Structures are given as structure tokens and as C-alpha cells.
Amino acid sequence: MGCLTPAFSREMGEKLIGMGVWSGNGDADAMWNKAASCIREVASKVLGVSRGNLGGHKGDWWWNGEVQGKVEAKKATYTEWVES
Template sequence: MGVWEDSGDMDSMWDRAVGCIKESAKEVLGVSRGWSGRYRGDWWWNEDVKKKVETKKTAYVKLVESRDEEEKRVSEAIRKMRRGRATGLDEILVDFWKFSSVAGLRWLTNLFNNIFKSVKMPEA
């Protein structure tokens, strides 16, 4: 997954993303030493850029909220499952998922999303 891998602390994730974005921008747009006369470095920041940044921020907030909602639904479904039942073909007890951490629930949510997108169940 490269730069968008969600491992490590927030600072390292952010640093990887910033580095990738800057390098990509440099490759695509080139390097400029622009000067508008007002403040050095802000010559490119105009109303169009401000609108696009706000649009991206709004889309990002919706993405984060939708992921949180999916994780809440998975967590709720696991909470409703009864303990001490027979295992399925994978031989994983419900108790494992009930006591897994947030990372475990996030992983399970990602697995369910991948199953839904690919329309294929993993082999048992």
C-alpha cells in the first residue's frame, strides 16, 4: 500500500504522505520561485485553491465518518453474538472477536468490505 499504509504513529504516516504529495507535485508541476509582490510563497493561494481545499476537507470528513460507522456496525454485530457457541469452519471462537482490540475490529471491517467488493468469500 506504500505511502497510504496506516501503520506507525500519526506523525510518520503524515510525513510519508507529505513527502509523496510534494514529490508528485514537483514531478507534475515542476518547481517555481514565484513572487506576487505581497508575500513570498503565497502567490498561488487563490479563491479556487481555497474552494478545492474545503471540498477535499469535507470529503475526508465524510470518509472518516463512514469508516467509523462501519466499525460501529461490526462492533454491534459482534456484541450481539452469543458466547460459547460452536465454531464455524475457521474454528475461531466468537470470544476472540468479542475481546479483540479496536485494531482487530478495524481489520475485520476491512475484511468484510473486501469480501463485499470482490463478491467472494475467503477459503476456510
């Protein structure tokens, strides 16, 4: 799985041109559906398909023991403040 580099962009463009995506045949809906289908197909072949982020949230990389300790301290302080 890769990101869209200039080389991948050129490769995708060449494949899409070869598929005749940009030919103006049919009504707007048919042209849109053909273009979208071809773009998805070429993108998955050239860039690969992500399986998603299994087991966690996207931003979990920064959540460590130090952060967790500070959050717990903040919650305890807040609880003390509310009870006073």
C-alpha cells in the first residue's frame, strides 16, 4: 500500500487514459459512474487497499503512561473541586 507519489500519479493517469475514462460517451450520469468505477479500480491496483486501523483509534499513538497519569490526576482534582 502506498501514497500518491508523482510516479504513481503518472501510472494511474496512463491506465485511466488506456481505459477510455475520459471519452465523452453517454449522459452525464453514465460518464460519472464509468469514471468513478475506473478510478477506484486503478487506485486499488496501483496504491493497494488499506485494511483500516484495527484495534484502536487513529490518534492513539500519543496516549502513553505519562499522559494517562496526568489525565487521572486531572480527574481526581476535578472530583475534589466538585465535592468542595
